[in-house]
Amino acid sequence: MTVLVMAGILIFGLASYRLLPVSSLPNVDFPTIQVSATLPGASPETMAAAVATTLEKQFSTIAGIDQMTSISGQGLTTITIQFSLDRDIDAAAQDVNSAIAAAAKQLPSTMSTPPSFRKVNPADAPVFFLTLTSETLPLSTVNEYAETFLAQRISTISGVAQVQVQGQQKYAVRVQVDPNALAARGVGINEVEQAVASANVNLPTGTLYGKDRMFAIQATGQLYEAASFRPIIVTYRNGAPIRLSELGRVIDSVENDKLAAWFKDQRGIILAIYRQPGTNTIEVVDAVKKLLPTFRVEVPAGVTINVMYDRSNTIRESVADVRFSLILALALVVMVIFIFLRNIPATTIPAVALPMCIIGTFSLMYLFGYSLDNISLMALTLCVGFVVDDAIVMLENISRHIEMGKSPLQATLDGSKEVSFTILTMTISLVAVFIPVLFMGGILGRLLHEFAVTIIVAVLISGFVFAHADADDVQPHPQAARRSQTRQAVPGERAGVRRGAERVRTVPDLGTPTPKIHDGRIPRHRRCHGLALRENAQGIPAERGLGAAVLLHRSAPGHLFRRDGDVPALRAGDPPRRSQHRSGDRVHGRNFVQPFAQRRPCHHDLETALPAQNGR
Secondary structure, eight states, X not given: OHXXXXXXXXXXXXXXXXXXXXXXXXXOOOOEEEEEEEOTTOOHHHIIIIIIHHHHHHHXXXXXXXXXXXXXXXXXXXXXXXXXXXXXXXXXXXXXXXXXXXXXXXXXXXXXXXXXXXXXXXXXXXXXXXXXXXXXXXXXXXXXXXXXXXXXXXXXXXXXXXXXXXXXXXXXXXXXXXXXXXXXXXXXHHHHHHHHHHHSOOOOOEEEEOSSOEEEEOOOOOOOSHHHHTTOEEEEETTEEEEGGGTEEEEEEESOTTOOOBSSSSXXXXXXXXXXXXXXXHHHHXXXXXXXXXXXXXXXXXXXXXXEEEHHHHHHHHHHHHHHHHHHHHHHHHHXXXXXXXXXXXXXXXXXXHHHHHHHHHHHHHHTTOOBSHHHHHHHHHHHHHHHHHHHHHHHHHHHHHHTTOOHHHHHHHHHHHHHXXXXXXXXXXHHHHHHHHTOOHHXXXXXXXXXXXXXXXXXXXXXXXXXXXXXXXXXOTTTOOOOOXXXXXXXXXXXXXXHHHHHTTSOOSOOOOOOOBTXXXXXXXXXXXXXXXXXXXXXXGGGOOOOEEEOOOOSTTOOOOOOTXXXXXXXXXXXXXXXXXXXXXXXXXXXXXOGGGOOOOOOSOXXXXXXXXXX
């Protein structure tokens, strides 16, 4: 069962690790909406009074607004509305849309387009920058390829939120009217505006119906360059037409000639690519880079596409650095455990279970919608020192029971039973430390929420993993338990001797060294410190009437046995007692005295029994 559970944790953890998004910081969505309104030709004061104030009054009726700021410039107003963190961004967007529709009648009628809004994240920055430059083509042509070709293609990539064109140079015909020329001919500026607007239209012309046929009239009503605007007739004076070229300059230009962008001291167009919240930054950047060779082939030969900034590089480096710190922490913890235990099988348990806890945490991180970032990886690094406590406590206690002479199974049952409540208490206390972080409010609370949840999940998984790993993987120390064997009866042994052996075999042996074998026979007696001891239990007759058996623990050679002069003979049914170690005795271990009736069956072939002599 443990193997299957650990395999499930490993499989789901590794699968979740591959699906987790990678970013520099946790995905904290601030419910913020940005509203933009344009009025060509209006001054900042006019935009603030006629547009911004009208919209702000309507937006103030929306519930849950924490902050609202507006910036008005030449023909442009931008209003940023930040809602409370508990407000749903989609519901807030619907309220903003309704407020814009309600304020439409109060806005200037000359606005060409109604105000627009979009969801933004003020803390989010572009993840990738591309630049387009050319030494032969005008910037307006380069801008057209950037907006209509590259930006639209990149926007279709999965994970891309939007593509902003910075340093925009959109083509436009600029008419620069001379006031002196207008005054000399008696022409008003409004007449020039009406003439230009009526001459540059793209409207359906109509249809001609005949008896048998129908014809759609196609007329070129839209002008595309400055040369086509110059012959426009603005008005008539004294029967003579006054053309646009007579009133000023008509040139090919851009909509806003106050914007500019450079790349390596050369004018160009910059594309800023934003990712969608919760997506993998590295995957988005890699997808854009994969299309760059295709873009370079499809654009004109005079246009050069370069990478200006790649934010994924810093994310890769920072995440790799924290990942290395995590691996280093795991290695150091395992090394410290090995130094103190000096037992490879025992050290293998935390060495395997520690990564299992980290891998298992990835599954719940994916389930909660978290990402691999500096905050979550820092939490995993810190919890390495926390999660290993459960393994050390459980492992040490089970090892202690094995050294007492118990089988691995019995030591596991007894040791885990003793410290199970301790493990539970340690786990809950570590979880309780980080619970207050979960209830922190504000932006800081949003950032640290992923940190606290990651540590809590790792600690809870560690309590589960180590409880199972220690219970199934712990092995006896090579000096604390022996391989069980079964000895056959020596030919010629008496029946009474065998019956005595059946009684004495209930005494377990914790490591008494196997006697030397001479000519295939085990010596029946051995002299140690002046005391005759019978090491072959099967040689003790049943009629000897042993009153007590002394359980001897292995120590240095020659220092195996001692006299238990203070221990009286025990009878069947008496509770087990532990002999007292006296100073001056050359014994390194534990001596246990129990009646035969309370001994559990032993699977070892050699036992040591001490017959009762004069009440000792």
